[in-house]
Amino acid sequence: MNCPFCGHEDTQVKDSRSTEDGAAIRRRRVCGGCAQRFTTIERVQLRELVVTKMDGRRVPFDRDKLARSIRIALRKRPVEEDRQERIVNGLVRQLEASGEAEISSSRIGELAMDALHSIDGVAYVRFASVYRDFREVEAFSKLLTAMRPGEEGGLLPPPGEHEKDKGTKK
Numbered sequence: 001m002n003c004p005f006c007g008h009e010d011t012q013v014k015d016s017r018s019t020e021d022g023a024a025i026r027r028r029r030v031c032g033g034c035a036q037r038f039t040t041i042e043r044v045q046l047r048e049l050v051v052t053k054m055d056g057r058r059v060p061f062d063r064d065k066l067a068r069s070i071r072i073a074l075r076k077r078p079v080e081e082d083r084q085e086r087i088v089n090g091l092v093r094q095l096e097a098s099g100e101a102e103i104s105s106s107r108i109g110e111l112a113m114d115a116l117h118s119i120d121g122v123a124y125v126r127f128a129s130v131y132r133d134f135r136e137v138e139a140f141s142k143l144l145t146a147m148r149p150g151e152e153g154g155l156l157p158p159p160g161e162h163e164k165d166k167g168t169k170k
């Protein structure tokens with residue numbers, strides 16, 4: 001594993017531990033060249049999944065990309081990191097269990113929205129607003145209204161508001 005900072009080939013594992021749900025192993029590493037520290041995560045991959053995009057392109061399923069979008073949707077929401085990890089694990093398992101070799105990006109989006117819907121309404125709307133095509137903006141505003149009648153606009157933080165929130169942990 002090359003150092004992501006300087007490219008040095010000699011990195012040393014300082015510490016290995018399972019994530020709380022036992023689905024992955026985190027290894028703390030230190031670079032022998034620049035002494036920077038970083039973490040690698042090892043997890044089981046049952047199948048190679050291919051995602052078909054709206055424009056017809058086929059790309060390998062990117063777990064990190066899915067995890068990132070889930071994390072962004074849940075930013076500053078009262079959902080712990082371990083739980084976020086479990087949400088992503090659950091989604092990946094669902095995808096793998098589907099038996100399909102190819103999965104459309106819209107299907108992944110729907111599954112993620114389903115998962116978020118039962119966990120955090122705000123995260124759900126955030127995710128939906130990014131994921132859904134802007135052509136559906138009308139349907140989206142109806143969705144907002146349906147979720148919290150009489151409180152549209154209360155779901156999303158005002159611009160800039162979340163920046164000054166407490167707890168600026170990365």
Ligand SMILES: [Zn+2]
Pocket residue numbers: 003004005006007008031032033034035036
């Ligand atoms: Zn380095």
